[in-house]
Amino acid sequence: xxxxxxxxxxxxxxxNGKTRERRNRNDSVIDEAIAVMSEKxxxxxxxxxxxxxxxxxxxxxxxxxxxxxxxxxxxxxxxHQDTSRISAEVGALDLPPLEHLLEHIRRTSEWxxxxxxxxxxxxxxxxxxxxERHAEAIQWGRMFETDVSALVTAGQENGTIRDDLDQRLVTxxxxxxxxxxxxxxxxxxxxxxxxxxxxxxxAVTLIADSIRAGSD
Amino acid sequence: xxxxxxxxxxxxxxxNGKTRERRNRNDSVIDEAIAVMSEKxxxxxxxxxxxxxxxxxxxxxxxxxxxxxxxxxxxxxxxHQDTSRISAEVGALDLPPLEHLLEHIRRTSEWxxxxxxxxxxxxxxxxxxxxERHAEAIQWGRMFETDVSALVTAGQENGTIRDDLDQRLVTxxxxxxxxxxxxxxxxxxxxxxxxxxxxxxxAVTLIADSIRAGSD
Amino acid sequence: xxxxxxxxxxxxxxxNGKTRERRNRNDSVIDEAIAVMSEKxxxxxxxxxxxxxxxxxxxxxxxxxxxxxxxxxxxxxxxHQDTSRISAEVGALDLPPLEHLLEHIRRTSEWxxxxxxxxxxxxxxxxxxxxERHAEAIQWGRMFETDVSALVTAGQENGTIRDDLDQRLVTxxxxxxxxxxxxxxxxxxxxxxxxxxxxxxxAVTLIADSIRAGSD
Amino acid sequence: xxxxxxxxxxxxxxxNGKTRERRNRNDSVIDEAIAVMSEKxxxxxxxxxxxxxxxxxxxxxxxxxxxxxxxxxxxxxxxHQDTSRISAEVGALDLPPLEHLLEHIRRTSEWxxxxxxxxxxxxxxxxxxxxERHAEAIQWGRMFETDVSALVTAGQENGTIRDDLDQRLVTxxxxxxxxxxxxxxxxxxxxxxxxxxxxxxxAVTLIADSIRAGSD
DNA sequence: GATGAATGAGTTTTCATTCAT
DNA sequence: CATGAATGAAAACTCATTCAT
Numbered sequence: 001x002x003x004x005x006x007x008x009x010x011x012x013x014x015x016n017g018k019t020r021e022r023r024n025r026n027d028s029v030i031d032e033a034i035a036v037m038s039e040k041x042x043x044x045x046x047x048x049x050x051x052x053x054x055x056x057x058x059x060x061x062x063x064x065x066x067x068x069x070x071x072x073x074x075x076x077x078x079x080h081q082d083t084s085r086i087s088a089e090v091g092a093l094d095l096p097p098l099e100h101l102l103e104h105i106r107r108t109s110e111w112x113x114x115x116x117x118x119x120x121x122x123x124x125x126x127x128x129x130x131x132e133r134h135a136e137a138i139q140w141g142r143m144f145e146t147d148v149s150a151l152v153t154a155g156q157e158n159g160t161i162r163d164d165l166d167q168r169l170v171t172x173x174x175x176x177x178x179x180x181x182x183x184x185x186x187x188x189x190x191x192x193x194x195x196x197x198x199x200x201x202x203a204v205t206l207i208a209d210s211i212r213a214g215s216d
Numbered sequence: 217x218x219x220x221x222x223x224x225x226x227x228x229x230x231x232n233g234k235t236r237e238r239r240n241r242n243d244s245v246i247d248e249a250i251a252v253m254s255e256k257x258x259x260x261x262x263x264x265x266x267x268x269x270x271x272x273x274x275x276x277x278x279x280x281x282x283x284x285x286x287x288x289x290x291x292x293x294x295x296h297q298d299t300s301r302i303s304a305e306v307g308a309l310d311l312p313p314l315e316h317l318l319e320h321i322r323r324t325s326e327w328x329x330x331x332x333x334x335x336x337x338x339x340x341x342x343x344x345x346x347x348e349r350h351a352e353a354i355q356w357g358r359m360f361e362t363d364v365s366a367l368v369t370a371g372q373e374n375g376t377i378r379d380d381l382d383q384r385l386v387t388x389x390x391x392x393x394x395x396x397x398x399x400x401x402x403x404x405x406x407x408x409x410x411x412x413x414x415x416x417x418x419a420v421t422l423i424a425d426s427i428r429a430g431s432d
Numbered sequence: 433x434x435x436x437x438x439x440x441x442x443x444x445x446x447x448n449g450k451t452r453e454r455r456n457r458n459d460s461v462i463d464e465a466i467a468v469m470s471e472k473x474x475x476x477x478x479x480x481x482x483x484x485x486x487x488x489x490x491x492x493x494x495x496x497x498x499x500x501x502x503x504x505x506x507x508x509x510x511x512h513q514d515t516s517r518i519s520a521e522v523g524a525l526d527l528p529p530l531e532h533l534l535e536h537i538r539r540t541s542e543w544x545x546x547x548x549x550x551x552x553x554x555x556x557x558x559x560x561x562x563x564e565r566h567a568e569a570i571q572w573g574r575m576f577e578t579d580v581s582a583l584v585t586a587g588q589e590n591g592t593i594r595d596d597l598d599q600r601l602v603t604x605x606x607x608x609x610x611x612x613x614x615x616x617x618x619x620x621x622x623x624x625x626x627x628x629x630x631x632x633x634x635a636v637t638l639i640a641d642s643i644r645a646g647s648d
Numbered sequence: 649x650x651x652x653x654x655x656x657x658x659x660x661x662x663x664n665g666k667t668r669e670r671r672n673r674n675d676s677v678i679d680e681a682i683a684v685m686s687e688k689x690x691x692x693x694x695x696x697x698x699x700x701x702x703x704x705x706x707x708x709x710x711x712x713x714x715x716x717x718x719x720x721x722x723x724x725x726x727x728h729q730d731t732s733r734i735s736a737e738v739g740a741l742d743l744p745p746l747e748h749l750l751e752h753i754r755r756t757s758e759w760x761x762x763x764x765x766x767x768x769x770x771x772x773x774x775x776x777x778x779x780e781r782h783a784e785a786i787q788w789g790r791m792f793e794t795d796v797s798a799l800v801t802a803g804q805e806n807g808t809i810r811d812d813l814d815q816r817l818v819t820x821x822x823x824x825x826x827x828x829x830x831x832x833x834x835x836x837x838x839x840x841x842x843x844x845x846x847x848x849x850x851a852v853t854l855i856a857d858s859i860r861a862g863s864d
Numbered sequence: 865g866a867t868g869a870a871t872g873a874g875t876t877t878t879c880a881t882t883c884a885t
Numbered sequence: 886c887a888t889g890a891a892t893g894a895a896a897a898c899t900c901a902t903t904c905a906t
Contacts, residue, residue: 025890043259044344047876059878060891068876124340128260168401169410169418176396177389184388194385202385210426241865263901275903276866284901457886475691476776479880491882492887500880556772560692600833601842601850608828609821616820626817634817642858673869695897707899708870716897 028054029064030078033071038117042072042125072125073133079115079122080140086111087147097154098161098212101174104151106204109178113196116182123179148174152211162213170211177207244270245280249287254333258288258341288341289349295331295338296356302327303363313370314377314428317390320367322420325394329412332398339395364390368427378429386427393423460486461496465503470549474504474557504557505565511547511554512572515540519579529586530593530644533606536583538636541610545628548614555611580606584643594645602643609639676702677712678726681719686765690720690773720773721781727763727770728788734759735795745802746809746860749822752799754852757826761844764830771827796822800859810861818859825855 032053037045047068051058065071090104112119126137149171155161161170184199194202248269253261263284267274281287306320328335342353365387371377377386400415410418464485469477479500483490497503522536544551558569581603587593593602616631626634680701685693695716699706713719738752760767774785797819803809809818832847842850 040343041257041259043257046874048874056890057892058876059893062877063890066877127256165418165421166410169415170422172396172400173393173419173422176399177393179396180388180392183392185384194382199385202381203389205381206386206389206426210422262899264899273867274901275868278902279865472775473689473691475689478878480878488886489888490880491889494881495886559688597850597853598842601847602854604828604832605825605851605854608831609825612820612824612827615824617816626814631817634813635821637813638818638821638858642854694895696895704869705871706897707872707874710898711869714898 025054025056026064029061030071030075034075034117034121037072037075037125038120042121042128069129069133072121073129073137075118076122076126076129076137076140079118080137080144082111082115083108083144084140087144096160097151097158101148101151101155101161102204102208104147105174105178105207106200109181109200109203110196112178112181113186113199120182145171145175155211155213160213161211174207174211177203241270241272242280245277246287246291250291250333250337253288253291253341254336258337258344285345285349288337289345289353291334292338292342292345292353292356295334296353296360298327298331299324299360300356303360312376313367313374317364317367317371317377318420318424320363321390321394321423322416325397325416325419326412328394328397329402329415336398361387361391371427371429376429377427390423390427393419457486457488458496461493462503462507466507466549466553469504469507469557470552474553474560501561501565504553505561505569507550508554508558508561508569508572511550512569512576514543514547515576516572518543519576528592529583529590533580533583533587533593534636534640536579537606537610537639538632541613541632541635542628544610544613545618545631552614577603577607587643587645592645593643606639606643609635673702673704674712677709678719678723682723682765682769685720685723685773686768690716690769690776717777717781720769721777721785723766724770724774724777724785724788727766728785728792730759730763731756731770731792732788735792744808745799745806749796749799749803749809750852750856752795753822753826753855754848757829757848757851758844760826760829761834761847768830793819793823803859803861808861809859822855822859825851 029050033045033050036049036053047058047061051061054061065074086107087104090100090107093100093103095103126134126141129137149167152161152167152170152174156163156167181199181203184194184203186194186196186199245266249261249266252265252269263274263277267277270277281290302323303320306316306323309316309319311319342350342357345353365383368377368383368386368390372379372383397415397419400410400419402410402412402415461482465477465482468481468485479490479493483493486493497506518539519536522532522539525532525535527535558566558573561569581599584593584599584602584606588595588599613631613635616626616635618626618628618631677698681693681698684697684701695706695709699709702709713722734755735752738748738755741748741751743751774782774789777785797815800809800815800818800822804811804815829847829851832842832851834842834844834847
């Protein structure tokens with residue numbers, strides 16, 4: 001079942017020179033911010049660089065966000081919304097715990113791979129938020145963890161997931177593995193690399209084989 | 217079998233003499249740099265902040281390193297040296313591939329957990345190096361990967377490691393899991409958290425159960 | 433004797449038609465500008481803030497004035513016109529110097545109190561004008577001073593105002609006292625504060641008692 | 649009795665070119681800040697302009713203060729300290745209320761005239777402070793007012809100050825007059841202007857004649 | 865070794881103003 | 886009239902680095 005959420009880059013329209021462009025650059029700003037920030041990290045990314053890539057003066061960017069931190073927040077917020085929605089969609093399937101967990105991993109992993117850059121920011125840059133925004137993002141992370149945690153516990157209780165390992169360690173193992181998918185070999189254009197489907201399949205297989213009851 | 221490599225923060229010995237003091241100060245600079253950088257990230261860490269924690273004016277830090285980047289390099293270099301040594305020590309045991317790999321994972325993971333902050337920097341801040349230093353650190357990372365990769369391949373060849381999954385994916389899975397150990401639940405002082413040994417045991421168990429031949 | 437000049441904020445009439453609306457908006461811009469500028473000062477007031485209060489986007493404000501400085505100039509100009517008119521009206525009464533001066537103080541003070549915010553700007557923000565506008569406003573201030581100064585001199589010459597103090601010092605004393613009336617205690621709604629009439633009476637009494645010939 | 653407090657500008661040492669100057673520019677920074685801010689107002693004063701006058705790059709100024717607002721605070725704080733000290737010195741003379749008040753006015757006025765620029769900032773720029781600093785400065789202003797207010801009340805009670813006018817209005821009148829002394833005609837170099845002593849004498853005479861009991 | 869004033873180039877952010885729609 | 890994207894210049898502030906003392 002295909003997941004419908006999409007966050008790909010807006011199509012790069014040609015600038016036709018004549019009139020000063022008035023289109024909405026909101027998506028473009030976010031996209032370029034994601035690209036630079038995921039490559040260099042939030043702190044090492046300058047507003048100047050984003051502006052250069054968008055093709056406006058740096059002051060102009062402040063029409064699209066009120067501060068660099070708010071820009072980061074919006075990127076993270078969108079990731080949270082997407083993954084939350086996936087979580088809800090999987091929940092609606094009403095599967096038994098282990099199948100539920102594996103489907104959750106599968107779809108979330110697909111999203112992470114399709115949105116590698118955004119996901120990277122989601123996982124690594126929360127510490128650059130402050131105050132209210134930081135608290136909220138931390139809360140989101142906890143929700144994400146709780147979703148997995150609850151499924152692991154349920155699987156242990158109905159005997160489908162091994163219970164010789166503490167639920168919290170298993171949860172962290174699963175989330176950590178998903179976090180790292182972005183670094184699994186997949187440079188497109190390289191000779192023999194892997195498609196997102198192959199990576200997801202491998203990850204789900206490995207996780208399933210390690211947590212299934214009776215593994216030990 | 218205990219691993220002898222130690223990189224913990226220098227014990228806060230009382231200043232009992234010039235020599236000791238000087239020695240401590242040098243270590244202290246590195247230690248505080250590691251502490252701040254692992255918390256805030258390299259780019260968001262200011263020399264001022266390190267100086268404040270060391271208890272010295274920021275100009276004075278330049279007696280201990282020649283640039284912020286060189287400081288980062290030294291931190292990463294030391295991590296490389298430690299993990300390389302571990303790799304060599306395990307190699308000297310002359311174990312069969314799977315056992316060799318698991319022992320490698322075990323000891324390296326122990327080091328990562330004992331040196332959480334330094335390891336975090338090692339894994340995330342290489343992109344802040346430039347030129348020669350960047351190239352060298354990239355090379356070290358490749359060496360680290362190659363060590364694991366070779367063992368996986370050997371294990372697949374002698375039939376002890378599953379070969380239905382590409383060697384590169386399995387390698388990335390293993391390394392990724394090790395990378396993430398620092399975030400496994402372990403706040404010391406908290407009531408029911410986990411010691412480093414428990415975490416390592418769990419990680420090795422999970423990895424072993426997922427990559428062993430015959431899992432599928 | 434009631435003074436007829438009125439510069440109070442336009443009453444918040446309901447928008448009952450195009451014409452009325454347009455008229456209101458124009459006044460509203462001035463009124464809000466006066467409110468913000470008197471509170472924060474001209475330099476610390478942003479066009480954005482005025483626009484927010486008017487309920488219009490900042491670009492739209494430029495339909496009502498051509499520059500921030502021109503807006504300030506108009507505010508000051510109106511103050512000058514009002515006080516000039518008062519000065520002329522009092523002159524038309526044809527009173528002897530001391531009585532003339534006191535009536536001038538009385539009516540001008542009433543205007544200052546009724547237009548506290550505008551008067552504040554009139555007295556403190558002239559330095560933010562430049563070029564021609566600055567010169568003109570300075571000239572207005574000089575005219576204001578000259579009006580008082582001439583009356584003081586005349587009073588000294590006919591023996592009704594003390595002449596042991598230089599006319600210029602007395603003039604500055606009078607003007608300075610009027611300038612400060614806006615800070616005399618008068619928060620409306622507070623229990624025992626003072627009405628504008630009481631403040632004016634007190635000020636005129638104090639000034640009269642201090643400058644009358646025979647005081648020493 | 650002469651007041652000993654002095655805040656004049658530091659002597660302008662010649663820069664003798666040879667070595668980069670390492671002297672303490674703290675006073676110089678404050679002095680130039682006072683000069684520019686009193687002329688243009690806090691908000692219209694740029695750090696750049698102060699730096700230009702001090703002769704350093706603008707970034708270097710941040711060795712002397714941590715923010716523009718803190719710089720303003722320090723200027724205002726010093727004014728408060730000076731005027732507080734004067735108030736205490738006069739209090740120690742143990743004079744009857746009216747004499748006490750007039751001596752207070754005399755000495756404080758002298759300070760205002762000798763420190764025209766600083767006093768101007770003290771009276772007009774408090775609104776540019778924020779948070780804790782703003783609260784503290786407001787408190788200082790209230791203390792200043794309370795000092796005068798208490799003397800007026802005491803004078804009314806022992807019958808030496810007129811009591812037909814409310815104590816609060818008289819207090820504001822006095823403070824307002826002192827505030828305005830800086831604009832009394834005194835440009836040095838101009839032909840027939842006035843020395844500080846003459847201005848203070850005139851002000852004390854005018855105030856005394858207006859508030860003394862029996863004036864009416 | 866340590867200091868701390870100074871640099872110089874950078875950062876994020878603000879803001880009056882313009883103008884095509 | 887009103888919009889709102891964009892400008893361009895300047896603002897406050899940061900920071901790695903240098904260096905005379």
